[in-house]
Amino acid sequence: MSTGRGIDRMLAASAGVIAAGVLLAASELAALLLGRAASPLLAAGSFVVDIVPQPVKEFAVSTFGSADKIVLLASLAVAVLIGAALIGLLALARPIAGAVALGLAGGVATAMVVTRAGAGALDAIPPVVGTAAGIVVLLLLVRRLRPRASGSTRARPAASHTTPSGVDRRGFFLIAAVAASAAVIVGVGSRVVAGVTTSVRAVRDALRLPAPRSTVEIPAGAELDVPGITPLFTPNDDFYRVDTALTVPEIDPAEWRLVIDGMVEQPMELTFDDLLARGLDEYAITLTCVSNEVGGGLVGNARWLGVPVRDLLREARPAADADMVLSRSIDGFTASTPLASVNDDGIDAILAVAMNGEPLPLEHGFPVRMVVPGLYGYVSATKWLTRLTVTTFEADEAYWTPRGYSAEAPIKFSSRVDTPKIGKPVSAGRIPIAGVAWAQTVGIERVEVRIDDGDWQQATLSSPINADTWVQWMLPWDAEPGTHYLTVRAVDKAGNLQIEEAAPIAPNGSSGWQRTLVSVT
Ligand SMILES: Nc1nc2c(c(=O)[nH]1)N[C@H]1C(S)=C(S)[C@@H](COP(=O)(O)O)O[C@H]1N2
Numbered sequence: 001m002s003t004g005r006g007i008d009r010m011l012a013a014s015a016g017v018i019a020a021g022v023l024l025a026a027s028e029l030a031a032l033l034l035g036r037a038a039s040p041l042l043a044a045g046s047f048v049v050d051i052v053p054q055p056v057k058e059f060a061v062s063t064f065g066s067a068d069k070i071v072l073l074a075s076l077a078v079a080v081l082i083g084a085a086l087i088g089l090l091a092l093a094r095p096i097a098g099a100v101a102l103g104l105a106g107g108v109a110t111a112m113v114v115t116r117a118g119a120g121a122l123d124a125i126p127p128v129v130g131t132a133a134g135i136v137v138l139l140l141l142v143r144r145l146r147p148r149a150s151g152s153t154r155a156r157p158a159a160s161h162t163t164p165s166g167v168d169r170r171g172f173f174l175i176a177a178v179a180a181s182a183a184v185i186v187g188v189g190s191r192v193v194a195g196v197t198t199s200v201r202a203v204r205d206a207l208r209l210p211a212p213r214s215t216v217e218i219p220a221g222a223e224l225d226v227p228g229i230t231p232l233f234t235p236n237d238d239f240y241r242v243d244t245a246l247t248v249p250e251i252d253p254a255e256w257r258l259v260i261d262g263m264v265e266q267p268m269e270l271t272f273d274d275l276l277a278r279g280l281d282e283y284a285i286t287l288t289c290v291s292n293e294v295g296g297g298l299v300g301n302a303r304w305l306g307v308p309v310r311d312l313l314r315e316a317r318p319a320a321d322a323d324m325v326l327s328r329s330i331d332g333f334t335a336s337t338p339l340a341s342v343n344d345d346g347i348d349a350i351l352a353v354a355m356n357g358e359p360l361p362l363e364h365g366f367p368v369r370m371v372v373p374g375l376y377g378y379v380s381a382t383k384w385l386t387r388l389t390v391t392t393f394e395a396d397e398a399y400w401t402p403r404g405y406s407a408e409a410p411i412k413f414s415s416r417v418d419t420p421k422i423g424k425p426v427s428a429g430r431i432p433i434a435g436v437a438w439a440q441t442v443g444i445e446r447v448e449v450r451i452d453d454g455d456w457q458q459a460t461l462s463s464p465i466n467a468d469t470w471v472q473w474m475l476p477w478d479a480e481p482g483t484h485y486l487t488v489r490a491v492d493k494a495g496n497l498q499i500e501e502a503a504p505i506a507p508n509g510s511s512g513w514q515r516t517l518v519s520v521t
């Protein structure tokens with residue numbers, strides 16, 4: 001009977017997998033009925049995102065790029081599959097032990113769900129209900145695979161549908177088929193229904209923002225006419241996205257609240273309409289990620305509609321010894337911004353509601369995010385903003401601070417070559433070398449390019465919109481056949497030369513001059 005037992009083991013493993021599927025599907029259904037967004041798998045994924053050490057996270061981003069979240073979820077799914085199969089095998093040998101193991105797994109999932117930011121005790125119900133359903137299905141299935149003692153009290157039907165060992169495979173297949181299809185239908189169905197009924201995307205599409213009181217004036221010559229150069233404004237669909245959110249938070253503006261609290265004389269709470277009623281102005285600000293390598297693409301420029309944070313803080317009246325604003329996202333992410341940066345009359349730190357002429361895309365923080373010129377995104381640009389807590393750097397720290405990044409991080413100004421493209425040969429003759437350079441809050445004074453070991457040549461700059469946005473630069477080049485090194489560096493309006501020494505992105509941003517190899521044919 002060894003092959004028969006081998007088959008039963010495989011079936012037991014699949015029983016574990018089906019039970020896990022039932023667990024997940026039943027939690028989705030319970031979450032839908034209760035109006036909760038508790039998906040145990042996503043909660044587990046978010047938990048992993050928060051606990052993995054920084055080098056692993058960097059490895060994931062550099063290896064899988066923006067597919068890192070999909071890779072994470074796929075790996076989790078594989079881990080769940082393996083774990084579920086093992087539980088099935090255990091249940092075949094000892095049903096109670098299998099049930100306990102599944103119960104423990106469900107308990108861990110429940111813990112992950114209820115410890116997510118913004119979760120409450122009610123969020124425990126879906127995974128608990130799901131776990132109970134999974135255990136019932138597991139026991140029903142493995143029972144069919146266990147040989148019965150001859151002294152069984154239950155009458156056995158004629159041997160036609162049981163194997164000689166007394167194993168009821170036909171009953172197993174029947175229950176397995178019903179449970180598996182129910183899990184798929186209920187699980188997928190609940191997700192779809194939840195997606196339709198809570199579609200914040202539709203709310204966003206229908207949202208009409210009031211016209212701004214002022215718009216950014218774009219000077220003549222703000223955009224150079226060079227094929228292959230980065231456009232002056234980055235279209236929303238091309239704008240880089242960096243965050244720790246496994247699924248994009250969906251916040252209905254009608255339910256959005258901003259709490260301003262901490263070391264303030266007058267704590268405040270604002271609705272979305274309260275914020276809009278203050279009047280919107282337009283700002284052009286270039287956003288940069290601390291993870292941007294020299295020459296990299298984690299930088300983008302947009303026109304934002306928003307309200308200055310300083311106006312709100314003026315009403316809240318921060319205490320004299322406060323020195324930080326801890327901004328918090330609905331998903332628990334936090335950023336520590338120096339109070340001085342958001343209070344400074346010369347720095348347009350804003351709460352933004354629109355990006356390039358439309359409400360913020362969900363991925364970029366709908367309905368409200370922060371944008372602060374001159375600071376890396378992780379210390380300033382909180383998306384899905386819900387709270388501003390006035391505090392001190394001594395008393396509080398933000399999401400990335402214990403994970404290897406500086407608590408304060410002004411952007412290191414930099415310059416980048418966009419064309420000729422790296423690794424793409426160009427034909428000999430007169431061609432433009434061009435790119436962008438940024439030094440938010442200060443402005444770019446000049447950009448210089450060196451070809452091979454030649455002299456530094458001054459590039460032509462586009463007319464800057466303001467000091468907070470990047471400028472485009474270009475230099476015509478008589479390219480001769482062969483391979484050539486192009487090096488670019490910038491000087492800011494304060495007279496500082498871009499840092500030559502190469503630095504990694506941690507703890508406070510990369511530095512160095514971009515040097516690219518071009519082959520001319
Ligand atoms: N809620 C939330 N906001 C966040 C982050 C995040 O992980 N969660 N990441 C920050 C980082 S590191 C950057 S660089 C910017 C990126 O903004 P973008 O995705 O709109 O380009 O958002 C910031 N705001």
Ligand SMILES: [Mo]
Pocket residue numbers: 242288289290291376377378
């Ligand atoms: Mo970032």
